Amino acid sequence: MSLSPQRVLLLACCTTIIAQLGITLYIPATTQLASKLNIEEAEGYKILLFYLGGAVLPIVFMSRLIRSFGRHTAILVCSAILFVGSLLSLLSFGPEVFFFSRFMQGIGAGGGALVGRALLTDISSGAALAKNLSVLSYSFILALIGGQVAGGFLVASLNWVALPCLLIIGLILTSTLAFIIRARLYKLDTLAKKFTLTPNYYAIAIQPSFYLPVILGGCGYGIFIVYQGIGAYVFHSNFRWSSTDYGTFGLWLGLAYYLGAFTVRRALSVVSVCQLSFFGASLLVASTSVLFLAAWQNMSIHLIVGTYLVIWYAQATLYPCTAAMAVNKLPGANPMMLFSFLQQLVALTFGTLATFFIPYGIQTVALLTACLGGLGVVTALLILKREA
Numbered sequence: 001m002s003l004s005p006q007r008v009l010l011l012a013c014c015t016t017i018i019a020q021l022g023i024t025l026y027i028p029a030t031t032q033l034a035s036k037l038n039i040e041e042a043e044g045y046k047i048l049l050f051y052l053g054g055a056v057l058p059i060v061f062m063s064r065l066i067r068s069f070g071r072h073t074a075i076l077v078c079s080a081i082l083f084v085g086s087l088l089s090l091l092s093f094g095p096e097v098f099f100f101s102r103f104m105q106g107i108g109a110g111g112g113a114l115v116g117r118a119l120l121t122d123i124s125s126g127a128a129l130a131k132n133l134s135v136l137s138y139s140f141i142l143a144l145i146g147g148q149v150a151g152g153f154l155v156a157s158l159n160w161v162a163l164p165c166l167l168i169i170g171l172i173l174t175s176t177l178a179f180i181i182r183a184r185l186y187k188l189d190t191l192a193k194k195f196t197l198t199p200n201y202y203a204i205a206i207q208p209s210f211y212l213p214v215i216l217g218g219c220g221y222g223i224f225i226v227y228q229g230i231g232a233y234v235f236h237s238n239f240r241w242s243s244t245d246y247g248t249f250g251l252w253l254g255l256a257y258y259l260g261a262f263t264v265r266r267a268l269s270v271v272s273v274c275q276l277s278f279f280g281a282s283l284l285v286a287s288t289s290v291l292f293l294a295a296w297q298n299m300s301i302h303l304i305v306g307t308y309l310v311i312w313y314a315q316a317t318l319y320p321c322t323a324a325m326a327v328n329k330l331p332g333a334n335p336m337m338l339f340s341f342l343q344q345l346v347a348l349t350f351g352t353l354a355t356f357f358i359p360y361g362i363q364t365v366a367l368l369t370a371c372l373g374g375l376g377v378v379t380a381l382l383i384l385k386r387e388a
Helices: 005-024 027-036 041-056 059-091 095-123 126-157 162-180 182-195 201-205 208-239 243-267 273-295 301-327 334-360 362-387
Strands: none
Touching: 005 041, 005 059, 005 095, 005 126, 005 162, 005 182, 027 041, 027 126, 027 208, 027 243, 041 095, 041 208, 041 334, 059 095, 059 162, 059 182, 059 334, 095 126, 095 162, 095 182, 095 334, 126 162, 126 243, 126 301, 162 182, 201 208, 201 334, 208 243, 208 273, 208 301, 208 334, 208 362, 243 273, 243 301, 273 301, 273 362, 301 334, 334 362
């Protein structure tokens, strides 16, 4: 704790904010971007999927990059990739180039967030790690609220080109903070080299104490990503919401996420991480089931808004718990990076499946997410049984 963990935690929060802004800033712009790229409005969901696809990739090289050049250099490399991707998106004139720029943005932002979460395992473990991850949730909330509200305002008053410019400003600030605390990051590199062996990801991944939380976290994140990705389309096509309307809705979604993160910090002194995870999974299956039933009727805006808020709240309670469970008995930063990768991969898989379901109506997407919620509850029960 002598390595000034508050500044390291701040850097981890900054990387999380940048990664989430890459999603939330663009969500209110989905309709405008679909028109610019000459694609169907429902296909605007791909703008998010390409970004998430890029965010999965850094696990392939991030561990080796950190071991060879250190945490500071890894963050700078990710910032450079994000800068190039953002610049490319400004210069793109067709869907192929734009999607590729989003893929590059995902690599840079996802890689930075990966390093940020790994830093938390350098300075904490166990319940302390779960609490630090809930602090990370607060930064996620900031990006969730600020990104969606700012995105809606910028798209309505200026143009979507303001979005990558805002990302560039954010990554410059993050790189500056990394430079300021580089000496502390070098010390963490030194300590990690003393105690960390070359990672055996396969040996980590086959442990039930690891892969069960990954599946549970992936189900929750998959539901979250699907409804986040189609949100602008659903509210625009059914309720005629504008970009500004959906951007403002981000304030309420952020507050719901904040309550979930706040619940984690308070509840962990009373219940176990496993019990709290089951609570989050139960909320997810209940809300997605309600959405599935509502999708077959005339959808009420109050019902849809309410279930969206519950999903955001449930995901906020689920993420820090599943991450803490997965890496609790595994030392070093590599298990956290593997957890982040696999959770993103599971969520991306289900998110991609949703693209095939969208043309057949919102009912099929709702069915997919309800099944995900059911799988999450079953997985949470298996975790509780193992811990009993």
